[in-house]
Amino acid sequence: MGQLQEKYKHYREPQKYMEADVYPYFRAIEGKQGTEVEMGGHKVLMFGSNAYTGLTGDQRIIDAAKAALDKYGSGCAGSRFLNGTLDLHVQLEKEISEFIHKDDCLCFSTGFSVNQGVLAMVVGKDDYIICDDRDHASIVDGRRLSFAKQLHYKHNDMEDLERVLQKLPYEAIKLIVVDGVFSMEGDLAKLPEIVELKHKYNCSIMVDEAHGIGVFGDHGRGVCDHFGLTDEVDLIMGTFSKSLASIGGFIASDWDTINFLRHTCRTYIFSASNTPAATAAAMEALHILQKEPERIEALWDVTRYALKRFREEGFEIGDTESPIIPLYVRDVEKTFLVTALAFKAGVFINPVIPPACAPQDTLVRYALMATHTKEQVDRSVVALKKIFVEQGIIK
Numbered sequence: 045m046g047q048l049q050e051k052y053k054h055y056r057e058p059q060k061y062m063e064a065d066v067y068p069y070f071r072a073i074e075g076k077q078g079t080e081v082e083m084g085g086h087k088v089l090m091f092g093s094n095a096y097t098g099l100t101g102d103q104r105i106i107d108a109a110k111a112a113l114d115k116y117g118s119g120c121a122g123s124r125f126l127n128g129t130l131d132l133h134v135q136l137e138k139e140i141s142e143f144i145h146k147d148d149c150l151c152f153s154t155g156f157s158v159n160q161g162v163l164a165m166v167v168g169k170d171d172y173i174i175c176d177d178r179d180h181a182s183i184v185d186g187r188r189l190s191f192a193k194q195l196h197y198k199h200n201d202m203e204d205l206e207r208v209l210q211k212l213p214y215e216a217i218k219l220i221v222v223d224g225v226f227s228m229e230g231d232l233a234k235l236p237e238i239v240e241l242k243h244k245y246n247c248s249i250m251v252d253e254a255h256g257i258g259v260f261g262d263h264g265r266g267v268c269d270h271f272g273l274t275d276e277v278d279l280i281m282g283t284f285s286k287s288l289a290s291i292g293g294f295i296a297s298d299w300d301t302i303n304f305l306r307h308t309c310r311t312y313i314f315s316a317s318n319t320p321a322a323t324a325a326a327m328e329a330l331h332i333l334q335k336e337p338e339r340i341e342a343l344w345d346v347t348r349y350a351l352k353r354f355r356e357e358g359f360e361i362g363d364t365e366s367p368i369i370p371l372y373v374r375d376v377e378k379t380f381l382v383t384a385l386a387f388k389a390g391v392f393i394n395p396v397i398p399p400a401c402a403p404q405d406t407l408v409r410y411a412l413m414a415t416h417t418k419e420q421v422d423r424s425v426v427a428l429k430k431i432f433v434e435q436g437i438i439k
Contacts, residue, residue, distance in 0.1 A: 061380055064380075065384065066380040066381050066383070066384035067380070067384075068380060068383040068384060068387070068394070068395050071083050071084070071387075072084070076100065076101040077090060077093055077095060077100045077101065078090065078098070078100070078101050078415065079098070079413060079415050079416050079417070079420055080420075081392070083387075083392070086387075086390075087390065088387060088390050088391060088392040089390055089391050089392065089420055089423065089424050090392050090413075091391060091392060091393050091410045091411060091412070091416075091424055092392045092393050092394040092409065092410075092411065093411060093413060094255070094285065094286035094287075094411060095286065095287070095289060095413050096255075096258050096259050096286060096287045096343055096367055096411070096412070096413055096414065097258045097264070097287040097288075097289070097329070097332075097333065097339055097340070097343065097413070097414050098339070098343075098413040098414040098415030098416075099287070099288070099289035099329050099332060099339075100289045102289065102329075102332065104328055104332065105289050105290075105325045105328045105329055105332070106325075108324045108325055108327070108328035109321035109322070109324050109325040109328075110321070111324065112132065112320040112321050112323065112324035112325075113320060113321050115320070116130055116132065116320035117320065118319065118320075118321070119316070119319050119320075120316060120317045120318075120319070120320070121316070122316060122317065123312075123313055123314060123315060123316055123317060124312060124313070124317045125312070125313040125314075128316060128317035129317065130317075130320060130323070132320055132323045132324060132327070133151055133317060133318070133323055135327065136151055136323055136326060136327045136330075137149050137150065137151050137294070139327065139330060140282075140294050140296060140330070141296055143263075143265060143330060143334070144265060144266070144274070144280055144282070144296045145265070145269070145274050145275075146274070146280060146296035146297055146298070147297070147298045147299045147302065148296070148297070148298075148299055148302040148303075149294045149295060149296035149297070149302060150294060150295050150302055150305060150306055150309070150312055151292055151293070151294045151318060151323070152292060152293045152294065152295070152311065152312055152315070152318070153291070153292055153293075153315050153316065153317065153318045154283075154285075154291065154292060154293055155182065155254055155281070155282070155283030155284070155285060155292070155293030156181075156182040156185075156293075157182075157293070157311035157312075157315060158182075158281050158283075158293040158294065158295050158311070159180070159182035159183050159185070159186040159252065159281060160182055160185050160186045160189065160311050161186070161305075161309040161310055161311025161312055162186065162250075162279065162281070162295050162305060162309060163183065163186030163187050163189065163190050163219075163221065163250075164186055164189035164190050164309075164310065164311075165190075165304075165305060165308050165309050165310070166219065166250075166279070166301070166304075166305065167190055167192040167217060167219050168190075168191055168192060168217075169191040169192065170216065170217075171192040171193070171216060171217040171218070171219065172192055172193045172194075172195060172212055172216060172217070172218045172219065173187045173190060173192045173193070173194050173195070173219050173221060174195045174196065174197065174205070174208055174209070174218060174219065174220045174221070174247075175187060175194070175195070175196045175197075175220075175221050175222070176196070176197060176199055176200065176221075176222045176223065176226075176233070177196055177197065177198055177199045178199045178223070178226050178228070178229065179221060179222065179223055179252070180223055180227060180252060180254070181400075182252075183221055183223070183252060187221070192219070195208050195212075196208075199226075200231065200233065200234055202234055202237045202238070202241070205220070205238070205241060206241055206244075206245075209241060209244075209245040209247065210245070212245070214245065214246050215246070217248065218245065218246070218247040218248065219247070219248045219249070219250055219278075220238055220241075220242065220247050220248070220249050220250070221249075221250045221252070222235075222238065222249070222250075222251055222252070223251075223252045223254070223255070224251045224252060224253045224254075224255070224256035224260070224266060224267030224268065225253075225254075225255035225256045225259070225260070225267060225366050225368065226255075227254065227255050227368065228368070228370060228396050228400055228401060228407070228409060229362055229363065229364060229368070229370050229407075230362070230363075230364030230365065230366040230367070230368030230369060230370055231362065231363040231364055231365055231366070232260075232267055232365050232366070233251065233267065235251070235267060235268065235271045235273055235277075236271055236273065239273055239276045239277075242276065248278040248279075249276065249277045249278055249279075250277070250278060250279035250280075250281065251266075251267065251268055251277050251279070251280055251281070252281045252282075253266040253267060253268065253280055253281060253282040254281070254282060254283040254286060254293075255286060255366065255368065256268075256270070256282075257282045257283070257286070257287050257288065258286065258287020258288065258333055258340070259287060259340070259343065259366060259367060260366075263333060263334050263337055263340070264287060264333050264340050266280070266282065268280055278297060278298075278301070279295060279296070279297045279301065280295070280296045280297070281293065281294070281295050281296075282294050282296070284322070284325075284326035284329070287329070287333070288325075288326045288329040288330060288333070289325060289326070289329040290322045290323075290325040290326035290329060291318070291322045291326075292318045292322055292323070292326060339414045340414065342414040342415075343367060343412065343413065343414035344367075346412055346414070346416045346417070346418060346421060347366070347367045347412050349418050349421055350369060350410075350412055350416075350421045350425075351364070351369065353421060353422065353425045354369060354371070354410075354425065357425060357429045357438075358429075358438045358439060359371050359372075359428075359429075359432065359438060360372040360438070367411055367412040367413075368409065368410075368411050369409075369410040369411070369412070370396070370407040370408075370409060370410075371393075371407055371408045371409075371410055371428065371432070372405070372406075372407045373406050373407055373408060373437055374404055374405065374406055374407075374437075375406060375437075376397050376398070376403060376406050378406075378435055378437065379395045379396070379397055379406040379407065379408060380395055380397075381435065382395075382408055382428075382431055382432065382435060382437070383395040383408055385431045385435075386408070386427065386428060386431060389427040389430075389431065390423075390427065391423075391424045391427050391428060393408045393409060393410050393428075394408065394409040394411075395407075395408055395409075396408065396409050410424070410428075
């Protein structure tokens with residue numbers, strides 16, 4: 045047996061959950077993702093998706109992807125830096141930068157690789173990265189790859205952020221990196237306060253809009269637009285894999301910063317470019333988002349209804365201000381059990397356990413789409429209330 049095989053042969057952590065029939069991961073979906081899906085012959089209400097706009101099965105997007113396949117083929121067989129740039133990529137970058145209201149942007153093959161590559165390059169060894177404790181894993185990995193000095197502050201604690209900034213040289217480059225919407229808890233970054241501290245301590249700001257695009261702001265432009273602070277944010281990152289019904293991501297900024305990243309960002313230069321079908325799908329979703337503001341209105345209508353229902357039934361949902369609703373369990377074993385029981389009752393939700401949260405903050409993540417109905421919400425609330433009461437989590 046080789047060294048690696050010897051090292052990992054005792055990794056049996058998932059086994060006990062498999063044996064208890066509560067293992068919640070890698071379950072195969074048999075068909076398009078919508079508000080209801082088939083999994084192993086079992087129909088469930090889908091409340092575990094990031095498809096906030098409900099566009100993943102939209103025929104217009106499917107047709108756009110098919111047309112791109114016919115015209116460009118299945119892939120680019122190279123990076124954007126060499127032979128992998130299509131006019132389709134260039135057009136999407138133009139439209140994204142106009143939508144976000146920034147000078148320019150770069151499109152990547154995944155959202156994860158945006159944060160990973162940009163943070164590794166945009167600040168250097170004499171600079172500082174300051175992150176919220178609950179920033180996404182892609183931000184954590186990106187900052188680890190950077191030579192900048194790495195600091196963090198307690199989640200959404202502006203006094204703690206100021207405490208960190210007070211100790212840093214005024215003239216040094218200091219990049220505050222934050223999720224616009226925190227993906228597990230559903231609360232928003234305190235962007236107005238962060239902007240105040242930016243000016244007080246001479247900083248720059250990068251906002252991850254992965255869960256803000258298609259949800260907040262004018263026509264879904266994101267949290268920065270929602271607060272009217274787009275011009276104050278130096279770098280805006282977003283993904284295509286959620287509201288834009290595809291795969292990939294982007295970074296938007298001023299001309300000089302984007303030009304620098306275009307020629308230095310390793311995850312951009314050394315990754316194969318996004319497929320024609322995925323690029324066309326994201327672009328069509330962007331068009332729909334701008335043509336159909338009523339889609340976002342529907343999302344917020346069902347979100348407000350679900351928030352009201354969960355509060356009425358006594359669930360602990362924290363400080364969420366978004367279609368992401370955390371249902372706190374605060375026990376790892378019960379979090380897995382609740383997820384499994386919900387699935388059997390016809391409700392798909394996601395368990396959130398360490399390292400995605402602290403051990404005392406475990407939860408199940410319930411997320412809404414514009415296409416969910418209030419009747420579906422009611423069915424899910426009734427099922428989850430029964431489970432949570434039976435497990436002694438709520439009364």
